Amino acid sequence: MRAVVTVTGTDKRGIIAKVSGFLFERDVNIEDISQTVLGEQFAMIMMTETGENCDFLKLKEELEEMGSKIGMSVRIQHAAIFDAMHNV
Numbered sequence: 001m002r003a004v005v006t007v008t009g010t011d012k013r014g015i016i017a018k019v020s021g022f023l024f025e026r027d028v029n030i031e032d033i034s035q036t037v038l039g040e041q042f043a044m045i046m047m048t049e050t051g052e053n054c055d056f057l058k059l060k061e062e063l064e065e066m067g068s069k070i071g072m073s074v075r076i077q078h079a080a081i082f083d084a085m086h087n088v
Helices: 015-025 056-070 079-086
Strands: 002-010 029-038 041-049 073-078
Touching: 002 015, 002 056, 015 029, 015 041, 015 056, 056 073
Parallel strands: none
Antiparallel strands: 002 041, 002 073, 029 041
16 A cells, blocks of 8 residues: 655654664555755655555554654655645
8 A cells, every 4th residue: 555654853863764764674665755854844755655464553653653752753644645635
């Protein structure tokens, strides 16, 4: 399933490494990634593909918990929902 992961918060070293490593350990492939730093604020959007046997709700909870541990907001949603919310 295609899903969008967003990461926001105060910029610090290792954010991309931590999030991408976390996804790799859960067999989630990153298909595209965009990140920027505005002042001290970090923002990243990743288009991902989860494995067929992925428990999406568990992954969502784990991502949010990991984000909290590193001081970032980390969210995941189905790509179709993300697309619908961002198309005018």
